[in-house]
Amino acid sequence: MAETPSSPAPAAKAPPALKKGALVRVNRAAYEGSVEAGASDPHPPAYIFEGPGELLVVKGTYGQVRWRRPVPDVWLRMDQLEAFS
Template sequence: MAQTPTEAPAPKAAPIKKGTLVKVSRGAYLGSLEAAASDPTPPDYLFEGPGEVLALNGDFAQLRWRLPVPDVWLRLDQLEAF
């Protein structure tokens, strides 16, 4: 009996936890509820990073950038490791 080739599982991204440096995924953010509730043109620093995760609460993370801007809460699925 011939064996069928199996694909190796894709490597999982490191989990996002407190202190992780992240940036916002443009594709996941644009068109989201968070984007609709914000300025029509998001600032570039969101997508360039790095932002630091200050706190986690369920599916959301509080982010702080190294700029004089307010902290924000975004969904974890909109973030990617920097």
């Protein structure tokens, strides 16, 4: 009797898409070595990795983040951001 192929494992759920108003932080692994990191200070501030920042605008693959500090808003790639929890 021929073996029946086992059903494929369920695909891992993709993280929910970040939308305007979401609280986010920067994923250190995705940020380090990126073009954005190279164009910034050699030692990024800790608050971007600790969060939360508010996602103000999403345009294509970039999002504008406002931190709860007196610092300028920044544009980062969406794959470098993760939901703050």
